[in-house]
Amino acid sequence: GLFVWHLKNTGVRQLPCRFVHLCRVANDRLITFQYFNFLKRMYVTQYNNDLSQRAKPKSEAVVSPFRELQQLDQEKKVVHKISPISPVQQPLSETSSKNELREMKSAADTEDLVTLVRARSKDDRQWKEMKLRLDDLPGILARLSKIKLTALVVSTASAGFAMAPVPFDLTCFLLASLGTGLASCAANSINQFFEVPFDSNMNRTKNRPLVRGQISPLLAVCFAASCGVPGIALLTLGVNPLTGALGAFNIFLYTCCYTPMKRMSIANTWVGAVVGAIPPVMGWTAATGSLDAGALLLGGILYSWQFPHFNALSWGLREDYSRGGYCMMSVTHPELCRRVALRHCLALIGLSTAAPVLDITTWTFPVVSLPINLYISYLGFRFYRDADRSSSRKLFFCSLWHLPMLLLVMFTCKKSFLEKEDKGDLLSEGPGRAMEIRLP
Amino acid sequence: PPAHSCNDWIGPPDKHSNLRPVIFYVPPEESPLERRLREARQEAQACDQRFWARHNRAFSQEKEEFIYSRLKAKGLEMRDETGQKATLNAEEMADFYKDFLSRNFRKHMQYNRDWYKRNFTITFLMGQVALVRALRWLRWKKKNVGN
Numbered sequence: 001g002l003f004v005w006h007l008k009n010t011g012v013r014q015l016p017c018r019f020v021h022l023c024r025v026a027n028d029r030l031i032t033f034q035y036f037n038f039l040k041r042m043y044v045t046q047y048n049n050d051l052s053q054r055a056k057p058k059s060e061a062v063v064s065p066f067r068e069l070q071q072l073d074q075e076k077k078v079v080h081k082i083s084p085i086s087p088v089q090q091p092l093s094e095t096s097s098k099n100e101l102r103e104m105k106s107a108a109d110t111e112d113l114v115t116l117v118r119a120r121s122k123d124d125r126q127w128k129e130m131k132l133r134l135d136d137l138p139g140i141l142a143r144l145s146k147i148k149l150t151a152l153v154v155s156t157a158s159a160g161f162a163m164a165p166v167p168f169d170l171t172c173f174l175l176a177s178l179g180t181g182l183a184s185c186a187a188n189s190i191n192q193f194f195e196v197p198f199d200s201n202m203n204r205t206k207n208r209p210l211v212r213g214q215i216s217p218l219l220a221v222c223f224a225a226s227c228g229v230p231g232i233a234l235l236t237l238g239v240n241p242l243t244g245a246l247g248a249f250n251i252f253l254y255t256c257c258y259t260p261m262k263r264m265s266i267a268n269t270w271v272g273a274v275v276g277a278i279p280p281v282m283g284w285t286a287a288t289g290s291l292d293a294g295a296l297l298l299g300g301i302l303y304s305w306q307f308p309h310f311n312a313l314s315w316g317l318r319e320d321y322s323r324g325g326y327c328m329m330s331v332t333h334p335e336l337c338r339r340v341a342l343r344h345c346l347a348l349i350g351l352s353t354a355a356p357v358l359d360i361t362t363w364t365f366p367v368v369s370l371p372i373n374l375y376i377s378y379l380g381f382r383f384y385r386d387a388d389r390s391s392s393r394k395l396f397f398c399s400l401w402h403l404p405m406l407l408l409v410m411f412t413c414k415k416s417f418l419e420k421e422d423k424g425d426l427l428s429e430g431p432g433r434a435m436e437i438r439l440p
Numbered sequence: 441p442p443a444h445s446c447n448d449w450i451g452p453p454d455k456h457s458n459l460r461p462v463i464f465y466v467p468p469e470e471s472p473l474e475r476r477l478r479e480a481r482q483e484a485q486a487c488d489q490r491f492w493a494r495h496n497r498a499f500s501q502e503k504e505e506f507i508y509s510r511l512k513a514k515g516l517e518m519r520d521e522t523g524q525k526a527t528l529n530a531e532e533m534a535d536f537y538k539d540f541l542s543r544n545f546r547k548h549m550q551y552n553r554d555w556y557k558r559n560f561t562i563t564f565l566m567g568q569v570a571l572v573r574a575l576r577w578l579r580w581k582k583k584n585v586g587n
Contacts, residue, residue, distance in 0.1 A: 130448040130462070193563075197488050197555060201458045201496070213450035213460060217559065218566035263552055318530070322537035323499050325548035331537050389530060 130213050140209045144192055144220055145185035145227070153184045153279050159407045160283025160298050163360060163414060169287070175238040176286035180279055182231025183247040189224035190255040193217055198263075202320045235286075243286045250278045266329045269310060269340075277303035294360045301351050301406070307344035308380050309399040311337045315383075315392035338384040341395065345380035348406075349373045355410065365413035369406055376402050457492035461485065473572060477565040484558045491551055499540065506536040 132140075157180040161173055192199065192210050196217075199205035209215045228251060236244025254275045261268035277299040284295035314321065314330040315337070321328045329337035352373055353366040379398050383391040449463045462485060464478050507528055 125452050127449050127451045127463075129445060130450050194556070194559070196559070197459060197492065200453065200460070201492060206453070206458065211460070213448075213462065216566060217563045218570060221563055260552070260556075263548060316530075318534060318537045322541045323496065325541070325544060325551075327541070327545075331534075331541050334534060334538075387531065 128213070130216075132215065132219070136214065140214050141223060144189050144209050144215065144223065146188040146192075147185070150181055150184040150188060154181045156276075156302060156407075157279040157283035157286075159411065160280030160295065161287045162283075162411055163280075163294065163298060164284045164287035165294070165360070165415065166287050172239060172286060175234060176243060176283060179231045179235035179239060179243070179247060180282055182227045182234065183251055184279075186224040186228030186231060187251045187254045189220050189227070190251075191259050193220045193224070194255070194259050198324050198326075201324050202317075204317070204320070235282075239286045240289050242289065242291070243282050246278055246282045246285060250275055250282075253278075262326050262328075264327060266327050266332055266336075268327065269307070269329055272310070273303045273306035276306045293358045297351060297354060297358055297360060301348065302403075304344040304347040304351060305399065305403050305406075308341045308376060308383075308395055309403075311341040312383060312392045312396035312399065315387075316389060334387065338387055342377070342380040342384040345373075345377040349377065352406070356415075359415055361410055361413040362415055365410055368413065369409050372402055372405055372409075454489065454493070456496055457489050458496065459485075459488055459492055461489070471572070473565070474569055477562070477569050480558070480562050480565060484562060487554070487558070495544070495547075502540060503533075503536060506533075 154177050158173070158177055161176055162168075192208055195205075196210050199208050200211045205211070210217060210220055232244050232248050232251075235247045253271065258268055258271045258275055261271055280302055281291070281295045281299040284298060285291060288295075311330065314328050318328075318331050320326075321331050329340065349366075349370070352369045355361045355365050356363045376395070376398050379391070379395040383395045385391075446465055446467070448465050451461045451463070453460050462481070464482060466478065467474070470478070510528055510532060
């Protein structure tokens with residue numbers, strides 16, 4: 001339902017008929033991916049967001065899903081995280097003919113881009129009454145909570161849940177997803193609450209609700225509390241305390257560590273990557289109740305993914321970062337920025353190979369994922385060597401489809417629960433047992 | 441904003457600071473608490489406006505100077521034959537961005553501290569005002585229901 005709503009609101013008319021197709025629709029704003037566990041298809045929606053903030057936006061835009069993407073001039077970009085402005089991009093898929101819009105809106109925007117741009121420029125020049133209208137409220141809260149980024153975060157958590165080697169429990173899955181979503185909304189709102197004057201000065205984020213005075217800071221904090229408290233409570237009581245603790249920790253990490261650190265030290269990027277890595281770990285612990293090697297591997301994959309994603313994005317936003325006072329590697333240590341991105345692209349290859357070793361997937365996974373991992377590593381290398389706009393953009397856009405694809409392949413190569421059981425003493429049980437559990 | 445309005449009004453972003461100015465509504469029976477809130481917000485607005493206007497102006501000015509000095513070093517003029525303003529590419533500008541960021545680091549740290557303090561104070565005051573108003577409304581409701 002959430003995805004449908006998103007798609008409808010973003011004006012992507014062609015998407016509904018694409019629901020059943022496993023494909024990526026590269027909207028100038030959206031790349032959708034939807035998880036249909038029972039159909040074994042994953043369809044994830046990604047919205048380009050500003051990457052400035054990565055850490056898991058469980059709170060925040062996932063950098064991957066958690067990161068906020070930053071705006072790239074007038075170019076269009078698929079925003080993964082927080083609204084970034086992206087350059088005009090080549091359609092990533094055959095259906096991306098809709099990309100004629102010039103500006104990417106923040107993930108929070110649910111209006112149609114074209115009308116939005118026109119409406120915005122008119123709106124911007126007028127004085128507005130600071131009165132909250134009830135029918136505007138859902139849209140405002142959606143933008144405040146960075147709903148698209150939240151959706152991405154929830155999908156990575158679902159991926160973690162789906163990869164766990166236990167029988168699929170629908171209630172647990174729904175509770176975990178809802179709890180994670182609420183926690184993400186809370187964290188995103190607090191992040192926006194903290195960053196009002198800085199957001200006003202950056203192109204990507206200047207249309208946020210608090211910046212535009214559409215909602216008062218008090219209401220933003222109350223909304224965050226009313227999402228965060230039930231969200232964490234739901235995770236702790238309805239799923240398990242470990243997941244709840246991880247959720248609470250992630251909110252703290254995102255709002256109290258990552259957000260202030262963005263302006264203090266370049267180490268924020270690493271903290272942000274951890275924020276991004278925690279949701280799939282949460283999904284896994286929700287399913288199994290414990291922190292296994294598998295959870296850490298999934299977290300590791302998302303952690304590594306954050307770097308090429310964010311570093312490539314931030315390359316084009318150096319002016320805004322510099323003026324806004326954000327300490328980012330791309331501004332202060334450009335060589336390190338590119339090196340780290342490349343390093344983590346290669347790490348992805350290593351992590352993919354570790355998956356079958358840890359009994360999470362079959363050996364098909366590293367083999368099938370090698371092409372896409374090699375491709376992103378190649379782009380990472382080009383970015384490292386060339387250090388220019390076009391290589392950074394290529395790497396960024398690649399990261400947008402690379403993650404959903406990698407997770408999808410991982411899911412389809414998942415080691416069957418049954419298979420593992422078979423390794424045991426099936427002889428004593430007889431054939432009846434084998435029919436009992438169905439796993440993906 | 442119209443004279444009969446009972447709300448605050450927010451305007452378009454300022455040219456220099458990119459912040460949106462707010463015109464605050466002063467209710468006739470403003471309580472001391474509400475006055476404190478309004479004054480805190482006005483003062484915060486003035487501080488932010490001052491900081492960002494000066495900061496952004498410094499940024500554009502230093503950027504111009506940087507471009508000018510670099511172009512001169514390369515032996516070019518500020519405007520080429522067609523009259524277009526000459527610009528440097530992103531890689532050359534990167535040096536300027538890095539330098540500007542490190543030069544202004546302390547200033548930003550100070551501003552961050554002040555901003556967080558002001559933000560929390562104002563939000564807390566808003567909470568207090570909202571609570572007082574809610575209690576007042578409840579009391580009024582009870583009185584009316586009683587009548």
